[in-house]
Amino acid sequence: MSLAVITGAASGIGAALADVLAARGTRLVLADVDLGGLAETAVRTGGTAVPTDVADPAAMDALAEHSVGARLVCLNAGIVGTAVGAPWEVPPEDWDRVFAVNVGGVVNGLRAFVPRLLATDEPAHVLVTASLAGMAVFGGGGAYGPSKHAVSAVVQHAAMALAGTPVTIGMICPALVATGLSAEGVAASTVAEEALDAVDAGVFAVVPPQWRAAVIAQVGSVVAGRVPVSPVPDSR
Template identity: 45%
Template sequence: MNDWSGRTAVITGAGSGIGRALAAACAARGMRLVLADLQRPALEETAELAGQADALLCITDVSDAQAVEVLAQRTFEATGDAALLFNNAGVLASGPAWKLSPQDWTWILGVNLMGVVHGIRSFVPRMREQGRAARVVNTASGAGLTAVPGGGAYCASKHAVVALSECLYHDLRMQACPIGVSVVCPSYVNTGIAASEQYRPAALHNDIPLKGPSEDRLDRTFRRAKLGANEVAQIVLQGIDDDAFYILPHPEIMGRVQARFGQIECGGPPQDIA
């Protein structure tokens, strides 16, 4: 366990949901906050909720490598530190794989996967130079360990984040860096991710919006989720304290993972384990 008091937590997707809850939880532990998201009013609300009026607020599109580089520059200019990097920003859209448009793939992979890539590329070299304990915490999903109908782009992005996190762990270990890695794989959490469409850039809008029964069902499922963002944030910080690599806020995910690997072992086909 590391004492992170007085050090800096950088959180993308901090304007709502798990990102906002992580900000409040880190502030309660005495950490300074660097908060990144697309909308300043949402970031201001998060800073107020966390009780840190002096938090560094950065309007950042994580799918843009240069924007994340600016985030890293501002972080180290202002605080000289990044103890915990939460690559947390994420979006969601669903539908049959053959109906997902190039715009859908660009948007979902751009935020969910490349946002993590850009965070690693911009922050890890600076974190290595610190010579102090630090940790990269990537938000994947239970959908990064299993596969569900309608989840082609989303599951692909989250599986990639899990694999990227595993590779990052190996890379850092080979370099004997004092930087830990965790990957968070929650299932349904009562957040606003099902309303991600409002954040899609105009250039990536579909001519015909992707909307159907699967999207309505997802929205209802998220709204009925028993586990909230605040509870997930506490589980994540406990996982960091425990030096856990895989952090699974929903224990039932393990049953689905075991079922999936059972199908792999016997040759498939994949089970519907939604």
Template identity: 30%
Template structure:
């Protein structure tokens, strides 16, 4: 188990990709701190992790709030006896034409998708520096961080921002032995894509499911992505085989966007 003895904090860990990441890293041997705004969901995931023979702790937090993210990192160290890796996975989608998006919508998605990553980098970076140990910061990006998508303009902007933050943080933290990378999923069969499909249908008049099918039909490997597909790549980023990798945001999308 490549992560034996490591302590990992995963945000947005109550469902979907975050849950899959937490469970995969637990199977890899890590002890896992679960952070989410939904207490019930992370308690359920914690029980699954304990059933795998690993330790787990939970912390309810809004990742857009620096003090709450810092408290989550401190809680992780106190409860699990260490701190090695953070996965800044929490995020939300935002679907609207750029000519119609409201200030409130922009503020909400920026606060969670961009500030949430900044505060995760800051809190984890300070903790790792204070422990004087190498560590890893792993951020949730997207294929929308490599290509802007219609009706996902603001969301795409947040993910382009995550790529920039990943590169800047990698340069700032490399001398402390801290690597910073991102993962860029494509069309993942989660509740987020159910909401994206529904909202796009409202703007385009397409039938429910049609937008999702259109995107999936464009995937070279011929199927939608699963949360476990993403978790497998995050496992690589968290493990020792990625120790010489930093500042990168690779796509794992089954062949949809090519760079």
């Protein structure tokens, strides 16, 4: 039976990844700062709860020490922040915390896990929860969108650096998902199922099909020298 690690496992997409993986027979190490929610996921899935702040490099190192033998590492924890609006309207502490959790959490995870995974010389995968907000620019999202663009870049850099090794990395870039972070959107269980199927299929980035043309059009607009406008999904 294989072993997987999930950060942000107390709620939403992380909890759904835990449920799907447990149903598929995977043993779990579950990390979060929400100790109540973490305990609930652990009881439901039979996983081991390891309270962890992903923004803390030492805590992520300790999580990796708890997870010897893991073949799947899901770096999923994230926050929106308290402020939305234009970049200059977001207070410094919000920029710091959103980047510390969303970007720092992924970088700390890579620093803690990748050298250990490479040392085993066996196949392993890192699955990062990025966002559609890291593929395209939507107006008024505070520090969240910029942090997710950084996450996407970190994942792409890591993928290039890992080429030719038994360790792979990929990301999911969901649009709205109904979780603790968003009142509306698709079910977290659907996102989790699709994410894990994509891992099995070797898909690098999961972007909702109805948003792909809009993402490409926005990049095309910028490289052509025009100011971007908020993308809209395909209605077909």
